[in-house]
Amino acid sequence: MNALPAVDRNALLARLREILPADGLIEDQESQRPFECDGLSLYRELPIAVALPDTVEQIQAILRCCHSLQVPVVARGSGTGLCAGAMPHPEGLLLGLSKLNRIIEIDAQARSARVQPGVTNLAISQAAAPHGLYYGPDPSSQIACSIGGNVAENSGGVHCLKYGLTTHNLLAVDMLTVEGDKITLGGAGLDSPGYDLLALITGSEGLLGIVTEVTVKLLPQPELARVVMAGFGSVRAAGDAVGAVIAAGIIPAGLEMMDALAISAAEDFANAGYPRDAQALLLCELDGTEQEVEQHIAAVREIFTDHGATSIRVSADEAERALLWQGRKSAFPAVGRLSPDYYCMDGTIPRSQVAHVLEEIARLSAQYGLRCANVFHAGDGNLHPLIMFDGGCPDEIARAEKFGADILELSVAVGGCITGEHGVGVEKLAQMQSQFSEAELHQLEDIKQAFDPGLTLNPGKGIPILKRCQEYRSLPGRHGHG
Amino acid sequence: MDMADRTEALREAVAAACADASPLYIRGGDSKRKLIGRDCEATPLDIGGHSGIIDYQPDELVLSARAGTPLVALADALAEYGQTLPFEPPQLQGSATLGGTLACNLSGPARPWLGSIRDAVLGVQLINGRAQTLDFGGKVMKNVAGYDVSRLQAGALGTLGVITAVHCKVLPLPAATLTLAYDMPAAAAISTMCTRALESRPLTGACWLEGRLYLRLAGAENAVRHTASLWGGEQVDDSIWAQLRELQHPLFEGGEPLWRLSCAPNTPHIAQLTRAIDWGGAVRWLQGDVRTLNLPAGAHLTLFQGGDRSSEVRGRLDPVQQQLQRRIKQAFDPAGIFNPGRLYSWI
The missing domain is CATH 3.30.465.10 (Uridine Diphospho-n-acetylenolpyruvylglucosamine Reductase; domain 3)
Known part of the structure; x- marks a missing residue:
């Protein structure tokens, strides 16, 4: 029922030229190249055209046009996503929202900011800083990633255990439906009228609508933040220490773990003073009032000592805190120096399973003959194994993909999930079927159809298409490895 | 059990x-x-x-x-x-x-x-x-x-x-909890709530009832004590929070319809109608001729308790949202068997 008519490219382009200024429409393939993939460059595709609107009215006109022609629309923010969620559709339009980059209003007394979707995550905190406020979620890509993309992916970061994910830090979004109708979800207060569609939109990967404005909550900047770094002789000891911190009633602002390979890669890159002899490293940040931080630092130091920490260092000032984080924050590029390519996984597991899962990953690493470094949001159980491979070698690509799939299935098997914060996109479609039953996938598909009956918003991503739409123009085998 | x-x-x-x-x-x-x-x-x-x-x-x-x-x-x-x-x-x-x-x-x-x-x-x-x-x-x-x-x-x-x-x-559970009270009219209380919430302090409650502002501090013991010494006010017992939480304050008694307005915390005081303020200003408990109120931008009004519960008890949605919400209902409950009419008459 959903086989779409072949797209009339000329008709589409003619109408888009009427809507957009010349520099807002990219038709030639060479200029489209920068848009062929997001941060997961394994998956690439070129669209019919790239639209770069600079007003909400233009977006509305584009959506109406695409809806009438039944042309797929893929939204893109900054293109930093890690699941190919923003990979273009070969017979669709790529809708880039980066020109909508205005901070509309900061209401300090209400602790909120109204911004356009293309504003970067970090820019919100910078604009809020003069008021002593900041925006909580801080994905590693926060310099570049857009708030619209954060909404689409329900992005996290290193501070989510205490401050939550994107979904906990939104008040409202303005959204255009697939038909181009404007609605506001959420509001100025905390209650929703009717169903909480704001919750449903957050993390929906551009499958339900196009976000044109976001109102975020702002938090007071903590008076003080300090980080405790500790090395451990085993992953298990570090994992137990994490559990003990939580059991002691302390919720750290950030709690990160790295394994031996990640420690040495990060140390080579950042010279942060990480203990190279350690098998596992914990970075535990405490924030709040001065009194609270001092009390918690003392408690955490004692817990780490009791759990056999081989070294402990506490940041004395902001410069040292930044240095200690520098290693962790540069872990991805640091691993990038060890290998031509790496593939970042995103499973989330119950924290008690970390030692078991890391042992299994080590076994799989040997089995597939590929190295794997592990960085881990230990506080909330979100694991980022970085599988190293050579993208120039098709066999290594195939092994890396299989290795990654095994890790995701392992995450589900121990009671976790296939993606904590990076999203499903194209990448994890196959694993959705290990996490969800067919009835559950049908329910998800019914939600999709409630918003987008013609299935033209970001088709082929997020939710595997099961029954009604097999003939739909999907992408099997069409992604080129790069 | x-x-x-x-x-x-x-x-x-x-x-x-x-x-x-x-x-x-x-x-x-x-x-x-x-x-x-x-x-x-x-x-x-x-x-x-x-x-x-x-x-x-x-x-x-x-x-x-x-x-x-x-x-x-x-x-x-x-x-x-x-x-x-x-x-x-x-x-x-x-x-x-x-x-x-x-x-x-x-x-x-x-x-x-x-x-x-x-x-x-x-x-x-x-x-x-x-x-x-x-x-x-x-x-x-x-x-x-x-x-x-x-x-x-x-x-x-x-x-x-x-x-x-x-x-x-x-x-x-927080290691320590402490309640501060201040005699203050509503408008000043709203402003104080919003200003205090800008500070990085262990604030976990801010309400205004019967001419008094109450602030609750909860967290690490020394942080709570230190903040209390900075903010002054009268230290009172914590019972006001349980009364609000359990809907046992006199506010919730008597048969008169009670409305809940969810709004930005710094929304100006709504005189005449406001019985109480909670959530640091983000909820206003209203009574009286509430339906004539000009709603502040982005605010939502619900008839929380009492009144005519056969008519709609929450605000109207625009037609696009109404259609979307109806489709969501159908996606989960095509035959419409679960709690019909409980949320809206049309769901």
């Missing part, structure tokens, strides 16, 4: 209701029938017997329980490990259940700082209108696979399915 897994029996009851399109009124502890939603006439489906903690891992900060589990039972189990449901749900004389709390998205005075159950829920199991038992989300803190069906249940008043189990995040 009656501890039993009745998931399959509930599913069969839903299947039977589906088969003859016979609507169901989903009932946990029957504590909120006269609150929040519209009246609903349908055959009761009792969840109360479907109770018990399924799993609780204190050092994972995660608790899973069947929907009919009374909140008091959860509070007891959590207190043993020094933990709590951070969203302070009303226990309503012991009758409130976990499932009903999620369906109504009811939370206490800490909402702006510690969130509601909408923020704490990690996963649900529910029976949809096709009598299928489905699991969404999970027991881990971060999970972005699939749409967030778990949070969608918060405030849906049971109209999308029978919630059978809830997984949610819990937090440590």
Whole structure:
């Protein structure tokens, strides 16, 4: 029922030229190249055209046009996503929202900011800083990633255990439906009228609508933040220490773990003073009032000592805190120096399973003959194994993909999930079927159809298409490895 | 406590209701029938017997329980490990259940700082209108696979399915709690609440009742004590928060309709109508000729308690949203058997 008519490219382009200024429409393939993939460059595709609107009215006109022609629309923010969620559709339009980059209003007394979707995550905190406020979620890509993309992916970061994910830090979004109708979800207060569609939109990967404005909550900047770094002789000891911190009633602002390979890669890159002899490293940040931080630092130091920490260092000032984080924050590029390519996984597991899962990953690493470094949001159980491979070698690509799939299935098997914060996109479609039953996938598909009956918003991503739409123009085998 | 897994029996009851399109009124502890939603006439489906903690891992900060589990039972189990449901749900004389709390998205005075159950829920199991038992989300803190069906249940008043189990995040109990009170008119109280909330201090409650502003500090002991010394005011006992949370303050007594306005915290004081202010300014409890009020931008008004509960009790949605909400209802409950009319007359 959903086989779409072949797209009339000329008709589409003619109408888009009427809507957009010349520099807002990219038709030639060479200029489209920068848009062929997001941060997961394994998956690439070129669209019919790239639209770069600079007003909400233009977006509305584009959506109406695409809806009438039944042309797929893929939204893109900054293109930093890690699941190919923003990979273009070969017979669709790529809708880039980066020109909508205005901070509309900061209401300090209400602790909120109204911004356009293309504003970067970090820019919100910078604009809020003069008021002593900041925006909580801080994905590693926060310099570049857009708030619209954060909404689409329900992005996290290193501070989510205490401050939550994107979904906990939104008040409202303005959204255009697939038909181009404007609605506001959420509001100025905390209650929703009717169903909480704001919750449903957050993390929906551009499958339900196009976000044109976001109102975020702002938090007071903590008076003080300090980080405790500790090395451990085993992953298990570090994992137990994490559990003990939580059991002691302390919720750290950030709690990160790295394994031996990640420690040495990060140390080579950042010279942060990480203990190279350690098998596992914990970075535990405490924030709040001065009194609270001092009390918690003392408690955490004692817990780490009791759990056999081989070294402990506490940041004395902001410069040292930044240095200690520098290693962790540069872990991805640091691993990038060890290998031509790496593939970042995103499973989330119950924290008690970390030692078991890391042992299994080590076994799989040997089995597939590929190295794997592990960085881990230990506080909330979100694991980022970085599988190293050579993208120039098709066999290594195939092994890396299989290795990654095994890790995701392992995450589900121990009671976790296939993606904590990076999203499903194209990448994890196959694993959705290990996490969800067919009835559950049908329910998800019914939600999709409630918003987008013609299935033209970001088709082929997020939710595997099961029954009604097999003939739909999907992408099997069409992604080129790069 | 009656501890039993009745998931399959509930599913069969839903299947039977589906088969003859016979609507169901989903009932946990029957504590909120006269609150929040519209009246609903349908055959009761009792969840109360479907109770018990399924799993609780204190050092994972995660608790899973069947929907009919009374909140008091959860509070007891959590207190043993020094933990709590951070969203302070009303226990309503012991009758409130976990499932009903999620369906109504009811939370206490800490909402702006510690969130509601909408923020704490990690996963649900529910029976949809096709009598299928489905699991969404999970027991881990971060999970972005699939749409967030778990949070969608918060405030849906049971109209999308029978919630059978809830997984949610819990937090440590604060080491110390202290309440400060100040005699102050409402407008000044709103301004003080908003200004205090800009500071990085352990503030977890800010309300105004009968000419008094109350601020609650909760967290590490020395941080609470130090903040109290900076902020002054009169130190009073903590009972005001329990009264608000449990809807036991005189505000909630008497038969007069009580409206809840959800708004930006710095919304100017609404004289004449305001009986109380909570959530640091983000909730105004109103009484009187409320329907004539010019709503502040982005605010939502609900007839919380009393009044005419056969008419709509919450604000009108624009036609696009109304259609979308109707389609969401149909996606879960095509035959319209769950709590018909409880949320809106047309859902």
